[in-house]
Amino acid sequence: MTDSILNSVILMALLGTVAALVLYVVSRRFHVYEDPLIATVEDLLPGANCAGCGSPGCRSFAEKLVGTEDISALFCPVGGNAVMHLVAEALGKEVAEKDPTVAVIRCQGSCEVRPKTSEYQGPRSCAISALIYSGETDCQYGCLGDGDCVVACKFDAMYMDETTGLPVVITDKCTSCGMCVTACPRNIIEMRPKHKRDLKIFVGCLNEEKGGIAKKACAVACIGCSKCLDVCPKDAINMENNLAYIDPALCTLCRKCVDVCPTHSIIETNFPPRKIKEVTPVATLNIEPANPQNDA
């Protein structure tokens, strides 16, 4: 009886020693040196693996941060300045300061203002339908409404508005990783600075057609009338291909352009309501549905 106990104890001890030896030898033999800084930096990063920085994941971004001399061109949009400062401290390198940005949808072509002229049948994916044709409406620049951006968003910061058929960004959740920008075949989504209280002014249209054609396709299209150019005190607006663009670096959020735009294609967000006698803000404006018969 005692023999068998003793035997098993010895046997197990022997087995254990052999296994430990094997493990020791193997771990020494196949040891790969890795800079401990990489793990440190990786812990600092948000760990969302969203690829917003351009690297496939946080781990490879950490490797890149440790491996490159000058990291001022590298930036984690999700963690923002706070995380980048911590990274800079840990690595003893300089990082660039960047204003926080947020995704904006530069199209207001809801079902109401932008009439459908055809019916698409096929897979519900913007990328596929863009390959087949120019979309259900007459605007070949606007949102296709199949929600590739919503699928691409890993932070649940976007959803499709059922009534307008357009995507909506939940700015609080948006980490500005840029996945939606890449996913959109029409390049409608832009990363714009997130000012204090998330105040933004931008042109909600990408239609490069001449005024009449653009207006016929969509009631809130930019018709390239240049009125906004004239009122802008900072020359922040430029006009190219019948389309206005507000340079976020120059714009001071004075809202003058919003007031003069005849088609209400300039969007302002999160501003307090205007004082008396001002035009009602765009968001609540009742825009008459475009009627192709009348226009023609």
Added chain:
Amino acid sequence: MLRTFPKGGIHPPENKLTSSKPIQKLPVPKVVYVPISQHIGIPAEIVVEVKEKVATGQVIAKSGGYVSSNIHAPVAGTVTKLDKIVDTRGYKTQCIVIRTDLKDESNLEAADLPLKKEITMEPGEILQRISDFGIVGLGGATFPSHVKLNIKADKTLDCLIINGVECEPYLTADHRLMLEKAEEILVGIRILMHALDVRRAIIGIENNKRDAIDLFRKLTREAPGIQIAALKVKYPQGGEKQLVRALLKREVPKNGLPLDVGVVVHNVGTVFAIYQAVQHHRPLMDRVVTVTGKKLENPSNFWVKIGTPISDLLEAVGGVPEGTRKIVSGGPMMGKALKSTDVPVTKGTSGILVIPGDEASRGKPSSCIRCGECVEVCPMGLEPHLLMNLTEKGMYQAAAREDIMTCIECGSCSYVCPSHRPLLDYIRFGKTIAKQLESNKG
């Protein structure tokens, strides 16, 4: 036993409504819209200005590179605009707008030039003429013909194949052309044989065009080297690779060209255009278009000037009938559904198909039951259900390993799928992504 390709293929209802309708002349259009990109490859460069007067056949846009083609004024008139107009996909493309000078008699002249049999030009001159006169493949692919005819020194060519298959349902443009211009086509074939220095040419025609087969057989009784082959009716036999396999039992290698097995394939329409260019000094300015549909009053075949708006064609057959829900440029298997009828006829427009509402809608897709029917009909030996799944899940590299790039987009898989799955939609998308990945790598 009729020849055909062995693997895959389908036989959709033929519906050749217009096969006994002679090709009619369409009234000269008042305005033509000539896109500068009517061929595969680099768009042509505009060489005319607004308000410039152009003569019929004058070059209005010059070839933009090697794989490109010249574009000629289809009518005499005045350039009114250099504008953008919707193409078959609904996107705006650059085009030249010409207002026709209705008094100019050269506009009335159509393809009815007298037969001229004698070939006087040297091979080099012929090839140059084909290149200069804007000849592209008229079967639908619109690949510039001079590129196809440029035989590199390391390749040997022993057979010229003329594609008179017209396997697409509904379309009869090639069929009518073969019946009405048989002798001209034969001269065109002799021109090509002379230019390429080949002794053998085969015209492949599907057996549903018996009259064309008999006519050609009668005409070639004394012609040396030209053979007529009757083929079993099977789609997509008009595909180059399938046709070469069917006629010569030679298999074009994966990612290769027919030239790799010593063959060059040209469509009968292209051959006729080459005949006109070489014998009558007439550039490619018009083509045969079938305007068809089950509900049309008078479906017909027309000689159409390039740049004529499709709405003009539809008017000529009695207008778009009530209840139409789909208008297709091309045949039902590979054509493109149009959003607007303002789209002009281009060098590649072989037909206009008007589909009534009850046939226009796609079936509701349901899950794949793995019946394997798509695998069975794929003429390229691919597995469409697998390719669709891989594309849907974003596994483009895996799809590339499964040879997604060899898909010829014939649509047989989508046609047979009992679950109405949009197989080709996904495969086409997967192909574009796979192509991008490939070019990024290189």
Added chain:
Amino acid sequence: MSDQPIIVSASPHVHSERTSKKLMYDVVIALVPAFLVSLYVFGFSALIVTAAAVVSCLFFEYLIQRYLLKTEVTIADGSALITGILLAFNLPAGLPVWMVVIGSLVAIGVAKLSFGGLGYNIFNPALVGRVFLLVSFPVQMTLWPTAVENNASLVDAMTGATTLGLIKEGVQFGETMTAISPNLPPVQDMLLGITSGSLGEMSALALILGGVFLIARKVISWHIPVTVLATIAVMTGIFWWADPEHYANPLIHVLSGGAILGAFYMATDLVTSPVTKKGMVVFALGIGAITVVIRLFGAYPEGISFAILIMNAFVPLINRYFKPRRFGSRIKAKIM
């Protein structure tokens, strides 16, 4: 132009007449002759078992899709109907209704919907239900009512062993085929269905009739049924030729048990069989071989259900290795 907007979609713009639903209902039609034979032989009890299986399959599919998965209900596509009929065909007539219901629950709930529904299941649902019942209730599942011509009340009357059961038992007790043979039903009875066994496997003739209909309608191809039956015939034939005293002749093996039902209706299930013809042949060879091995050397007298389920598991692998030949690939190989 119509009032509705014009439709734009990618090519092709025409579609064949075939739909999944039509394929499914073709299978149902093909099963009708076999069902009529079982009605004739077993009378009312066959109707009860079949009705119970069909109704409970449809009911469970509806219940699970509507309330558990909260997806679209697809009971109209015919697949649950087929599962119900095939399950019933694999059960003995007179099986208590509650067992049939449990079998249906396993078939629909476990084998089909938990994998993702039609098109995603790996195993043939009806067979999973049948095998589940066989291992759970072995006694009731092998209580075969004996066929007596046109006797509606026979369920209570007599039970007997199946042809294969008789052979298995006899061989195990060391009897020779010469001794067993007189107890076996004659070949014409096996063809017509005057024998004992599961509900639907009675008449070889009725099943082949339906099978030929399916092949003619191009719902199934001939590759699987022919290969399965040929493999069974050839393998049992070799054993019979070597030792006819211990092994039954191939004709008995092919006509008895579930061989024909399995070969034409269960193994050919589109979802759980390979997509290429080459793959189908390999798949069917496997089924035939495993069936023969179980029949001759296993504990169960019949093994085609197990054989099909085992080969179902290999289908993804078969699909991976037996691909269609890519156009133009032979020439590339020659150059290399």
